[in-house]
Amino acid sequence: MNCAKHLEKLIFLSTLPRESYQRIYEASLAGNVLCACCQEPVKLYLGLRTKPYFYHSIQNSDLECETYCEKLIPKEKGSEPETIYEEKNGFRIPKSRKIDSDQIETETNWRLPMPSRILTPFSPPHHKHSAFVGGLPLDAEQEMAVKETDGPLLVLAGAGSGKTRVLTTRALYMIQEKNIDPKSMMLVTFTTKAAREMQDRIHLQAKSANLPVSNLVSGTFHSIFYKILIHADRERYSGDKLLKWDWQKEQYLRSSCRELGIDEKEFAFDQAIQQIGLWKNTLQTPDSVKTTDKWEEQVLTLYKRYEQQKQQNKQFDFDDMLVQCYEMLKGNENLLQQYQRRFHYFLIDEFQDINPVQYELIRLLSSHSNNLCVVGDDDQSIYGFRGSEPSFILNFKKDYPTAKVVTLSENYRSDHTIVSTANHVISKNKERLSKKMTAQYGSDLAPLFFFPFDEEEEATLILNDIQEKIRDGAAPRDFTILYRTHSAGRAVLERFVSSSIPFVIEQGQVSFYEKKMVKSLLAYLRLSVNPDDVSAIGDLIRALFLKQSVLNDLKAFSVLHDCTLLEALLKLQNLQHFQLAKLKKVVPRVHTLQTLQPLLAIATIEKELGFSDYLKKQGNEGNTIEKGSDDIKDLKVMANKFTSVREFLQHVDHMIATQSALRKSRETSTEAVQLMTIHRSKGLEFTNVYIIGAVDGSLPHEFSLDSLRKGDPAFVEEERRLLYVAMTRARKGLSISIPYQRRGRKAVASRFVKALM
Numbered sequence: 001m002n003c004a005k006h007l008e009k010l011i012f013l014s015t016l017p018r019e020s021y022q023r024i025y026e027a028s029l030a031g032n033v034l035c036a037c038c039q040e041p042v043k044l045y046l047g048l049r050t051k052p053y054f055y056h057s058i059q060n061s062d063l064e065c066e067t068y069c070e071k072l073i074p075k076e077k078g079s080e081p082e083t084i085y086e087e088k089n090g091f092r093i094p095k096s097r098k099i100d101s102d103q104i105e106t107e108t109n110w111r112l113p114m115p116s117r118i119l120t121p122f123s124p125p126h127h128k129h130s131a132f133v134g135g136l137p138l139d140a141e142q143e144m145a146v147k148e149t150d151g152p153l154l155v156l157a158g159a160g161s162g163k164t165r166v167l168t169t170r171a172l173y174m175i176q177e178k179n180i181d182p183k184s185m186m187l188v189t190f191t192t193k194a195a196r197e198m199q200d201r202i203h204l205q206a207k208s209a210n211l212p213v214s215n216l217v218s219g220t221f222h223s224i225f226y227k228i229l230i231h232a233d234r235e236r237y238s239g240d241k242l243l244k245w246d247w248q249k250e251q252y253l254r255s256s257c258r259e260l261g262i263d264e265k266e267f268a269f270d271q272a273i274q275q276i277g278l279w280k281n282t283l284q285t286p287d288s289v290k291t292t293d294k295w296e297e298q299v300l301t302l303y304k305r306y307e308q309q310k311q312q313n314k315q316f317d318f319d320d321m322l323v324q325c326y327e328m329l330k331g332n333e334n335l336l337q338q339y340q341r342r343f344h345y346f347l348i349d350e351f352q353d354i355n356p357v358q359y360e361l362i363r364l365l366s367s368h369s370n371n372l373c374v375v376g377d378d379d380q381s382i383y384g385f386r387g388s389e390p391s392f393i394l395n396f397k398k399d400y401p402t403a404k405v406v407t408l409s410e411n412y413r414s415d416h417t418i419v420s421t422a423n424h425v426i427s428k429n430k431e432r433l434s435k436k437m438t439a440q441y442g443s444d445l446a447p448l449f450f451f452p453f454d455e456e457e458e459a460t461l462i463l464n465d466i467q468e469k470i471r472d473g474a475a476p477r478d479f480t481i482l483y484r485t486h487s488a489g490r491a492v493l494e495r496f497v498s499s500s501i502p503f504v505i506e507q508g509q510v511s512f513y514e515k516k517m518v519k520s521l522l523a524y525l526r527l528s529v530n531p532d533d534v535s536a537i538g539d540l541i542r543a544l545f546l547k548q549s550v551l552n553d554l555k556a557f558s559v560l561h562d563c564t565l566l567e568a569l570l571k572l573q574n575l576q577h578f579q580l581a582k583l584k585k586v587v588p589r590v591h592t593l594q595t596l597q598p599l600l601a602i603a604t605i606e607k608e609l610g611f612s613d614y615l616k617k618q619g620n621e622g623n624t625i626e627k628g629s630d631d632i633k634d635l636k637v638m639a640n641k642f643t644s645v646r647e648f649l650q651h652v653d654h655m656i657a658t659q660s661a662l663r664k665s666r667e668t669s670t671e672a673v674q675l676m677t678i679h680r681s682k683g684l685e686f687t688n689v690y691i692i693g694a695v696d697g698s699l700p701h702e703f704s705l706d707s708l709r710k711g712d713p714a715f716v717e718e719e720r721r722l723l724y725v726a727m728t729r730a731r732k733g734l735s736i737s738i739p740y741q742r743r744g745r746k747a748v749a750s751r752f753v754k755a756l757m
């Protein structure tokens with residue numbers, strides 16, 4: 001049915017503004033949308049299979065009601081609008097068109113999903129596979145990569161080409177066929193997860209071949225090189241001296257800021273920590289860094305002080321595990337030789353993501369034996385922002401002229417339609433080693449583009465699509481949703497929290513509502529509802545540029561003057577003139593916020609109460625992937641769904657509680673839908689993948705477009721690789737979402753996929 005009743009009014013899908021679909025959908029879930037004919041509750045179908053329509057959720061009287069609705073519909077879209085004629089010189093000519101909002105074709109009209117356009121025909125491959133050590137079959141190229149054990153070797157492994165299988169089989173082959181002592185082999189991976197997976201697979205394969213592998217050294221760069229440091233100086237590198245958390249680093253930087261007269265309140269510490277890490281991983285000492293702007297100059301001063309403080313307190317951080325190990329080996333010939341005698345064979349996974357300190361460490365250790373096998377895919381290099389350099393893989397042949405190169409181009413993971421679409425996307429990158437993946441099987445199921453109105457509707461469409469597929473027999477574990485940044489996954493997460501579908505989300509990140517800027521803004525709203533909210537007043541103090549120490553004064557004044565914590569702000573003494581003036585403006589206004597619609601209340605906080613200024617003063621926002629100002633835009637998208645501040649805050653609190661419970665539960669169910677960032681999905685594979693937010697500004701991320709405008713295409717190329725990584729995670733189903741709006745503004749389809757539609 002195309003019409004229904006909501007709040008006593010008839011609504012027609014042909015005239016319903018596109019932005020209202022989500023609202024009507026939610027109202028229909030709550031039972032507040034009725035059939036125009038029988039007055040029973042109806043629901044709005046919002047999914048990917050067909051156009052939206054109303055349907056009866058209980059009884060099955062759709063046909064009769066549908067006929068009734070048909071008669072009510074004023075005019076369907078697509079039919080000719082009414083034309084008004086006038087007489088001129090004896091002729092009857094059209095005068096004007098009657099402008100009915102339902103007859104204006106806007107881009108916001110419902111658009112059915114469409115399959116990817118560029119597809120090459122599929123021709124089934126004819127490979128001979130031979131079973132190898134550990135029993136897993138290998139194709140000819142994989143076999144070559146396994147058997148080339150001596151000398152430098154670059155294995156260029158396209159996505160899904162069996163890189164892990166090659167690495168594990170190669171290790172076992174070396175032990176069994178070449179009698180190489182497992183103790184002399186070092187197998188390095190990038191993440192703990194990959195290390196664990198590698199170890200599990202090796203043990204599994206080794207078990208069936210009855211091979212001893214317990215002495216094989218395998219792990220992440222950090223775990224392996226930290227062990228070397230501990231071995232050299234157990235006391236100096238004991239665990240209690242490790243600066244584990246960013247807040248510990250921030251404390252050091254803050255104290256230096258105070259000493260150096262840098263305004264703490266306006267300094268972006270998280271970015272400074274990231275910048276220092278980047279310098280360290282690219283082996284730039286405080287004396288060798290060349291700064292490019294004032295902000296970097298400040299960070300460099302802090303970097304110097306940070307290193308001094310750490311040294312004075314005999315501490316070290318994660319980056320030191322590699323930097324100091326490198327310095328130690330480089331400065332101690334005996335020790336270096338000792339390790340060179342121990343390790344003869346090096347296998348490095350994900351070589352495209354190696355950074356300078358890691359590269360130099362491996363180069364140093366392997367220079368003696370020259371048996372360095374690196375495996376990677378330049379098209380999957382996605383950690384440039386953390387200092388990794390795809391140039392190491394691109395230039396491997398230059399650094400190791402005798403190196404052999406084996407290219408694994410058979411993709412065993414994905415359907416042909418996914419492979420050919422991904423090939424097309426990545427082929428537009430300029431900085432890459434030319435290669436093309438070939439799929440092993442084909443189907444008619446092309447990758448799908450779909451067009452939600454905004455982030456909220458995007459989440460609804462995905463959830464409903466998954467629900468339908470589960471009803472058709474799929475399991476929750478068959479689905480994964482990938483997003484560019486954590487905040488881009490907010491709406492999807494919220495939709496899953498309110499659904500009964502089991503899901504897991506990568507652990508460890510700060511919840512959206514606990515992000516600094518979001519928390520500060522919410523503090524205004526919280527205080528408008530409860531002017532004695534202690535935690536909110538703490539957050540507000542920061543946003544008003546007052547010292548945290550005034551919190552105690554406020555508590556005392558509120559008792560003394562028998563007033564709320566919020567009102568106590570007006571009793572503060574020894575304030576500057578401008579501070580007092582500001583408080584006089586802010587305090588009474590905060591009281592009134594709860595009477596406004598949440599979206600309007602947020603706009604008032606931003607503009608009238610000076611929050612936008614506070615945001616701007618938070619330092620150099622330009623470097624960040626997740627900016628505070630973007631978080632506020634996301635908050636507004638969500639706030640738009642609510643009509644009262646109280647209701648909005650209740651939702652926020654519910655989300656905070658659920659997400660904190662999720663984090664604590666640490667459950668990693670294998671029977672659940674997975675939600676994760678694209679970065680986190682690297683190396684994994686899933687049956688069906690949804691990629692959300694494929695619009696310019698999100699994927700490619702805005703910061704990369706900024707760099708492009710300044711003439712540097714490198715980051716946009718990295719963003720394209722990110723999309724490529726995301727696409728190639730899918731085995732069978734790939735759905736890419738192109739919302740019409742993002743963060744409340746019109747968006748355009750990602751430049752990476754435009755040609756495919």
Ligand SMILES: Nc1ncnc2c1ncn2[C@@H]1O[C@H](COP(=O)(O)OP(=O)(O)OP(=O)(O)O)[C@@H](O)[C@H]1O
Nearest residue numbers: 137138139159160161162163164165412413683684
């Ligand atoms: N020769 C082969 N025959 C059949 N299946 C294979 C073969 N080699 C690999 N596979 C399968 O292909 C899939 C992809 O393999 P794997 O995960 O090792 O790829 P990868 O190269 O590490 O991928 P990516 O780099 O995209 O993460 C796995 O399911 C694996 O079991």
